[in-house]
Amino acid sequence: MPETKETLETRPPVTSTGKTLRTEEMVLNMGPQHPSTHGVLRLELVVDGEIIVDVTPHIGYLHRCFEKHSEAMTNYQQVIPYADRMDYLASMSMDLGYAVAVEKLLGIKVPERVEYIRVIMVEFQRIASHLIALGTYGLDVGAFTPFLFCFRDRERILDLFEMTCGARLLYNYIWVGGLSHDLPLTFIDKAKEFCEYFKPKIKELNDLLSYNEIFIKRTAHIGVLPAEVAINYGCSGPMLRGSGVNRDLRRNDPYSIYPDFEFDVAVGKGEMGTVGDCWDRYFVRVREMVQSVRILEQALERIPKEGDVQSAVPKRIRPPIGDVYARTESPRGELGFYIISDGSVSPYRVKVRSPAFVNLSVIPEISKGCMIADMVAIVGSVDIVLGEVDR
Amino acid sequence: MEQLLRGILGDNVSVYIVLAAIPLAWILPFALFAVWLERKVSAHMQDRLGPMRTGGWHGWSQTIADIVKLMQKEDIVPTAADKILFVLAPFVVFIGTYAAFAVIPFSSEYVGSNIDLGLFYFVAVSSVVVVGILMAGWSSNNKWSMFGAMRSAAQIVSYEIPGVLALLSVVMIVGTLNLQEVNELQRGWFWNWMIFQKFPFVFIAFMIYFVASLAEVNRAPFDIPEAESELVAGYHTEYSGMKFALLFLAEYANMFAVSAVGATLFFGGWNSPFGDFLSGPLWGVIWFISKGMVFIFVQMWLRWTLPRLRVDQLMYVGWKVLTPFAFANIVAVGLWMIL
Numbered sequence: 160m161p162e163t164k165e166t167l168e169t170r171p172p173v174t175s176t177g178k179t180l181r182t183e184e185m186v187l188n189m190g191p192q193h194p195s196t197h198g199v200l201r202l203e204l205v206v207d208g209e210i211i212v213d214v215t216p217h218i219g220y221l222h223r224c225f226e227k228h229s230e231a232m233t234n235y236q237q238v239i240p241y242a243d244r245m246d247y248l249a250s251m252s253m254d255l256g257y258a259v260a261v262e263k264l265l266g267i268k269v270p271e272r273v274e275y276i277r278v279i280m281v282e283f284q285r286i287a288s289h290l291i292a293l294g295t296y297g298l299d300v301g302a303f304t305p306f307l308f309c310f311r312d313r314e315r316i317l318d319l320f321e322m323t324c325g326a327r328l329l330y331n332y333i334w335v336g337g338l339s340h341d342l343p344l345t346f347i348d349k350a351k352e353f354c355e356y357f358k359p360k361i362k363e364l365n366d367l368l369s370y371n372e373i374f375i376k377r378t379a380h381i382g383v384l385p386a387e388v389a390i391n392y393g394c395s396g397p398m399l400r401g402s403g404v405n406r407d408l409r410r411n412d413p414y415s416i417y418p419d420f421e422f423d424v425a426v427g428k429g430e431m432g433t434v435g436d437c438w439d440r441y442f443v444r445v446r447e448m449v450q451s452v453r454i455l456e457q458a459l460e461r462i463p464k465e466g467d468v469q470s471a472v473p474k475r476i477r478p479p480i481g482d483v484y485a486r487t488e489s490p491r492g493e494l495g496f497y498i499i500s501d502g503s504v505s506p507y508r509v510k511v512r513s514p515a516f517v518n519l520s521v522i523p524e525i526s527k528g529c530m531i532a533d534m535v536a537i538v539g540s541v542d543i544v545l546g547e548v549d550r
Numbered sequence: 551m552e553q554l555l556r557g558i559l560g561d562n563v564s565v566y567i568v569l570a571a572i573p574l575a576w577i578l579p580f581a582l583f584a585v586w587l588e589r590k591v592s593a594h595m596q597d598r599l600g601p602m603r604t605g606g607w608h609g610w611s612q613t614i615a616d617i618v619k620l621m622q623k624e625d626i627v628p629t630a631a632d633k634i635l636f637v638l639a640p641f642v643v644f645i646g647t648y649a650a651f652a653v654i655p656f657s658s659e660y661v662g663s664n665i666d667l668g669l670f671y672f673v674a675v676s677s678v679v680v681v682g683i684l685m686a687g688w689s690s691n692n693k694w695s696m697f698g699a700m701r702s703a704a705q706i707v708s709y710e711i712p713g714v715l716a717l718l719s720v721v722m723i724v725g726t727l728n729l730q731e732v733n734e735l736q737r738g739w740f741w742n743w744m745i746f747q748k749f750p751f752v753f754i755a756f757m758i759y760f761v762a763s764l765a766e767v768n769r770a771p772f773d774i775p776e777a778e779s780e781l782v783a784g785y786h787t788e789y790s791g792m793k794f795a796l797l798f799l800a801e802y803a804n805m806f807a808v809s810a811v812g813a814t815l816f817f818g819g820w821n822s823p824f825g826d827f828l829s830g831p832l833w834g835v836i837w838f839i840s841k842g843m844v845f846i847f848v849q850m851w852l853r854w855t856l857p858r859l860r861v862d863q864l865m866y867v868g869w870k871v872l873t874p875f876a877f878a879n880i881v882a883v884g885l886w887m888i889l
Binding site for chain 2: 187188209297301302304307371373376377533534
């Protein structure tokens with residue numbers, strides 16, 4: 160396009176008396192106390208009217224020294240309640256990530272029934288976490304009702320967790336080498352019941368929100384994240400798959416017993432707009448819920464009936480000197496635990512590769528030139544949990 | 551009504567004071583009821599129950615409790631606010647809304663002021679609200695409030711045009727701006743209502759008017775001036791206590807005002823749908839209010855179903871969709887009348 164010196168947009172406004180008015184950009188502080196920043200994220204927006212010129216995310220309002228705390232523990236197991244509190248919407252996945260890492264360090268093989276229960280719990284957790292992501296995303300774009308519908312369904316998953324381990328949010332359930340409790344007797348039936356109940360609810364959500372004309376208008380073509388940029392920034396999870404990259408650690412770097420299950424990796428196809436827009440990221444989560452139900456159905460069918468879930472839990476954990484990096488697919492993407500052991504009873508260093516933190520870093524890249532309302536839509540589509548970003 | 555009051559109070563100014571206060575006697579209980587209804591409607595749409603305890607039966611007195619709470623609250627004026635404008639703004643908003651009630655015919659016997667330019671007056675006076683909103687947003691000295699106020703001004707101005715054009719096509723058919731006369735013309739059975747005339751053009755006009763009225767009263771999916779997920783609460787972010795209550799009251803009163811005009815122009819106003827059956831001045835009030843409440847319910851229904859449009863999409867709908875359709879509609883109605 161040939162560069163025009165003066166267009167209607169670039170020319171400064173002139174008053175009736177012939178004076179030119181000075182226009183300037185405004186710094187707008189969004190958060191940490193803002194309804195749509197999903198916690199205590201603070202975005203420093205430079206806006207020109209309603210158009211966003213620049214964004215700087217500021218994090219750290221929920222920093223709780225997770226990594227330093229882990230070093231001060233007297234036992235490797237004691238880190239798990241802290242891991243719970245990182246991504247408090249997907250505590251099971253956090254537990255699993257840590258347990259898998261320490262087990263890799265120790266070289267423990269856990270019993271098959273434990274693996275099955277872990278997969279069941281983590282997939283339920285994925286559904287619960289995605290339900291919050293989708294519900295609050297509806298809230299961000301102004302639809303209130305899907306939020307309550309999603310919470311209604313999540314409530315049933317939390318009930319299942321509650322009957323398993325007594326806790327509804329922070330479970331401390333997946334231990335290194337095992338689990339804190341075995342499944343209660345009626346769990347399998349109740350879980351199957353939930354799968355049957357939940358399938359039509361996904362359709363309900365789609366009818367109410369996903370295919371709503373206004374919702375599509377608000378999210379399609381907004382915050383487009385090209386695959387290349389997503390890879391360069393190290394995005395993972397629905398954020399990366401929304402850009403059309405077929406990569407899921409459950410498939411690409413399998414852990415636990417995921418290779419035994421049949422499921423498709425959901426990727427964004429750009430049905431409503433461009434590949435990698437907010438709608439794609441949103442819809443990848445919807446598709447992942449469908450796939451999680453598929454995995455759950457297989458797991459609930461094949462789970463071994465008997466077995467001690469604590470038989471492989473080590474009495475004392477004293478790993479050999481060395482380090483380990485283990486990664487799992489949390490609902491938000493690649494969750495990595497890097498643990499250095501100095502041979503003592505507590506880890507020498509724990510470093511977490513937090514998916515939400517990495518995904519958040521791409522926000523300034525994809526939100527320039529959009530409007531304030533789009534900013535809300537983009538932050539929502541990244542699905543951050545500040546507990547995990549700040550740790 | 552006026553004669554009746556003159557008989558009781560004598561021929562003096564108190565007659566007019568009473569006449570002017572009658573809509574207020576409706577707005578206050580209506581707002582209390584509508585806020586409760588909104589909670590219940592939203593709750594039942596969302597698999598919840600909503601307020602259930604306050605007052606006993608289905609939490610009927612929840613809003614009364616809320617009002618009592620709001621009255622007890624400290625009346626905060628932010629230090630950096632422009633005090634005069636800040637205090638004045640809720641009143642301007644309410645005056646704009648309340649003044650519009652002057653021409654709304656509640657019954658064949660009651661209309662605050664039976665002026666010939668009734669509809670014109672309604673359209674003109676209801677725009678005063680935007681002045682109050684701008685005052686509120688500007689004086690709060692808060693960037694988010696300011697955004698809300700600017701959006702609101704842009705929105706109300708652009709949606710008034712298609713809304714008025716839609717009303718105009720009805721005015722062309724009835725040939726009067728006096729709302730009471732419009733009602734008289736729709737007497738008889740429900741097929742005499744304007745909505746069933748010159749099908750489908752009046753129906754299109756009604757749809758345009760209804761969408762525009764949603765935008766004018768800042769209801770979803772056009773609630774961007776107070777979009778809580780973007781602008782916190784828009785222009786009334788900084789308001790608390792009774793000032794907030796007044797803004798809230800004005801919002802609900804405005805909802806009823808636009809619904810009432812819709813009911814009057816398109817759905818026969820206070821006329822009974824069944825000819826002379828259940829008709830009369832008092833039945834008229836009941837018919838009129840029920841018709842208004844149906845629209846209120848539809849507004850709530852939409853609010854709890856739809857997401858919110860973005861500000862530029864809102865302008866797009868207003869200027870590039872509704873306005874051309876409203877113009878085409880006027881031309882079509884005009885041609886029909888000539889031919």
